[in-house]
Amino acid sequence: MARRTMWVTGGGILVAGIAFGAGMSLGYALRPDSGAHVLAQTADEWAAFGTVGTLIIAAVAAVIAFTQAAEARRLRIEQAQPYVVAYMKQNSNTPVLVELVIRNFGTTAARNITVTSTPTIRRADGAKAEDVWLPTDIPVLAPQQEWRTFWDSGAERFDHPVLADENRHVVTVTYDGVERSPQQVSESILDWGAYVGGIFITSKTVHHAAQSLGKIATVMGRWTDSSRGLTVYTRDGRAKDARVATELEERARRRQRREPHSGSDPESIYRPNEA
Known part of the structure; x- marks a missing residue:
């Protein structure tokens, strides 16, 4: 933003200077004793007056083109920047479990990512609370790549005696973006209050099918007789x-x-x- 303000200020000064010069030239041309006054009748005098007008138009066009080029460059750099944010996401298999996600939504890689939170991110641990582990530095996140960890269970967190006043967090993510650009910063408000009173529907997916198959394998494992196959019991x-x-x-x-x-x-x- 500071660079953009500098360019606009410089462009304004340049336009003002050109306008002042154009006014002085026009005033000189309007003087009766001027060699280039507008009432001149000779071809040389009209040629001189036309040259002055052409120079003024060219200068204004150059200023406009320079301003547009600078704005286009700023937009290209902004669009190329990575965009790393922190947010809460319900686990797809168990919606009552909430995860903390750090994701790069930009089009280029983000480097040297650091995450800080106020207050400290913690989860329920019985009647106590424990800190959620966060990396001190994530070296790189490619476009659409993410880092995530389990935060807490809504069923355990709500009405927790220790975490009752820690449901709203301000999470700040700092990272390096495009080369020769300032360090990027994003701030997110993560609030457990958005999940209070929510009703979740659990959908059975392949994950649940795999869990059921695991239980079947455990039960059938108890039926085996050494390595010779299943043990069979009969009755009348x-x-x-x-x-x-x-x-x-x-x-x-x-x-x-x-x-x-x-x-x-x-x-x-x-x-x-x-x-």
Whole structure:
């Protein structure tokens, strides 16, 4: 911004100087005793007057062209700058979990990225709180590249006895952009208040399918008999059904006689390992 102000000021001074010179030249041309006055009738006098006018027009055009070129260069540099910001993002698989993301949205690489926050970024740790680890320096982030880490769980953070007053953070990211340009700075307001009262819908994705397959593999692993394959248990269904029917009849007779229960646990009739 300072450079742009300097260019505009310089251009204004130059235009003012040209206008002053043009006014002086025109005043001289209008004088009756001037060799180039507008009432001149000779070809040489009109040629001199035309030359002065041409010089004025050329000077104004040069100033305009110079100003436009300087503005175009400023815009090219601004568009080429990286744009690194910090923001909060819900985990795509578990929306109640929120991550801290540092991302370069620009078209060129950002270098020497540093991140600071006021207050310090912390997460719930039971009834206490712990600092969220942040790198002291990220060497480079290519266009559309990001760095992220788990911040906190909304279910644990809200109404937390320690973090109740730490829900609003001012995160400042500083980084180097295009060569010979000043250090770039971006500031973000990260507020957990935006998530209070939110209702999240969990969608089942390939991630959940992989988790289910992992559980199936664990259960089937318990069924193996050494390295020879699965262990198989068999039972006589009819015998079990008859035993269950007999046990139920016995229990009914005991209730009628109001006798204390004697025998096996009633729940044992449903155990699959007993024949």
